[in-house]
Amino acid sequence: MAFFGFKDIEKLSEVDMAVYRYIVDHDEQVPYMRVRDLATGAHVSNSSVMRFIHKIGYSSFPEFKVSFKSENQDLMESKSDILTMFTRDAFPQNIEKTIKLVAHLMLDADNIVFIGMGASGAIGEYAARQASSLGFNCFAVKDPYYPLIQQLSNASNNVLITLSVSGKTTELVEMLNNFVNSADTVLTSITGNIESPIARMGRYALSYSIEETRIHKYYDLTSQVPAVYLVDGLLKELHSQDLARQLH
Template sequence: MAYFGFKNLSSLSNVDMTIYRYVTQHQEQVVYMRVRDIAKNAHVSNSSVMRFIHKIGFSSFPAFKAYIKSTPNIQESPTNSFHFINKSRFPDDIEEQVTVVADFLFQCDNIITFGIGNSGFIAAYAARKMANIGFNTMAITDSTYPIPNKLANTSNNAIICFSVSGETPELIEGLNPFVNNQDTAIISITGNKMSTISRMSKFSLSYQEPETRINKFYDLSSQIPAVYIAEAITSLMEKQSKL
């Protein structure tokens, strides 16, 4: 109800909500309508329309129409708020790359997902998804965690590192012991194919996502592309486990 600057939703009846939905869905037409036109099309009475107008704070029907006329059409999506992603955000061969990585992970004995900050949440999500389908998976979201000790005397391991920039110093330091390691492969999921973390990896899955920060430390970069890739990997692993 913010469209009308009215936030007391609990005070609106079902009839009020019917009028509201009609007005917001037919904004361009409503500015040329009379009260009885709105009432007829919304299947309510003339008095219900006027009660609604007064309830949301307008003194008259002309004032109500003037407000609608001066307000951008809320049915349009000028910011594309729900157009989060499309295939152009990924390399042309992303599906082939994901298939190769899923096949590799399917054969691993131990899988660690690694990330900090917002990427840490995605790492934890991916680890839980893989654990749900039966893989020995652990999420590490603390950059100081002794991963080499965790994987000591083990082999056939994978570390999946999540990083939008691919340049996070703490992640690079944590991955360093495993570069060219015969027992542990690094897999990166990053928004920068040419990044340090990407170049450290045996497999690098990339996407296009600009790093966005406020006051240097507050990360607003979208994690949706990384989630897409993680979902695609776990989906393929699940299919293989059912064969």
């Protein structure tokens, strides 16, 4: 029996759910309550509380309280810094300056292209959509074999922003090699590795530090929160610079 692991929620009535929600919201007090205390708090009858206790698999209220207290303590002890994924120390000291410089490049670009694969590609799509909403000619490329060089062959003043946690993705490096010596295209990146080939290929690199996490050798579970944070900061700065330019 496990209260927090109870799976048959759909079998609970509205009265049952009132009891359930009250217990969840008062997890520290419940082990010290009597049946009538819980009933009063949930605005139900004593018998409704007992029907709920039996329905979730306990034979008595004392049995439920002992089990619930133990389960709740296990949950509390297993808690880590779930929401503290990174701090300001995860970014270089000059990150704000670099964001302003990249935003300035984007401000006057004829084409802005976000490039990435996998989760980075999804963030690139998000960034491109937001930049387009701000009125900029922007799109995302998730396929490293996309004929981007042909598409931009007659275009000038292009900014390519590559997203890559490792900064070493071979397919992306090969794609970017087509633009390294281009006078019409500026390469920049958002990466977790400032020493990586992708970071070194560009004029600017918005970098961050975070521990890479992989499972089953190939599946990357590294947090992309810092990358999204930088993307949002970049878009905010781009919008700010655009407004400032319009005022002048």
